[in-house]
Amino acid sequence: MSITVVINNTSFKIPSPGEDPGWGDDTTAYLVEVSKVLNSLLGPGDLLETTFNVANDISVAEDIVGLAFDTGTVRAVIIEYSSYRVSDANPSGNAETGVLMMIYDNSASAGNKWLLVQDSSEDSGITFSVTDVGQFQYTSTDIDSTNYSGVLKFKARTLSQ
Numbered sequence: 001m002s003i004t005v006v007i008n009n010t011s012f013k014i015p016s017p018g019e020d021p022g023w024g025d026d027t028t029a030y031l032v033e034v035s036k037v038l039n040s041l042l043g044p045g046d047l048l049e050t051t052f053n054v055a056n057d058i059s060v061a062e063d064i065v066g067l068a069f070d071t072g073t074v075r076a077v078i079i080e081y082s083s084y085r086v087s088d089a090n091p092s093g094n095a096e097t098g099v100l101m102m103i104y105d106n107s108a109s110a111g112n113k114w115l116l117v118q119d120s121s122e123d124s125g126i127t128f129s130v131t132d133v134g135q136f137q138y139t140s141t142d143i144d145s146t147n148y149s150g151v152l153k154f155k156a157r158t159l160s161q
Contacts (some may be wrong), residue, residue: 045158047066056145057142099118
């Protein structure tokens with residue numbers, strides 16, 4: 001006996017375990033529809049949740065590995081993030097969560113290709129910036145290096161050009 005499943009308001013009959021063959025057309029259509037839905041959830045420039053270790057007391061901007069966007073295909077980005085930094089001198093830690101929103105303007109002058117807006121709670125001592133080629137960078141304050149740990153988690157959704 002087949003099972004009816006609904007994807008995008010379309011019903012598909014898929015086989016029950018052990019059911020005789022002859023259900024290939026419905027199963028193929030079902031799998032095609034599921035793949036369309038899954039592909040719509042993650043765009044070509046989107047980033048799944050990623051963890052980055054934040055160094056302490058960084059005064060010259062360093063790259064955030066894994067947080068970069070192709071200026072040839074991406075027009076806008078929304079990044080959700082959280083950070084937590086702790087050390088012996090700051091045992092309760094510095095926590096922050098927020099959203100970084102940016103838009104790319106190829107005709108803007110060098111150093112101003114991305115307009116970056118940050119909306120955050122608290123302040124973990126991390127400052128974000130982005131290069132003209134779409135690479136995110138950071139600096140961080142000094143909260144003591146003894147038993148220091150700093151973690152940034154982020155995920156991003158993009159809109160294409």
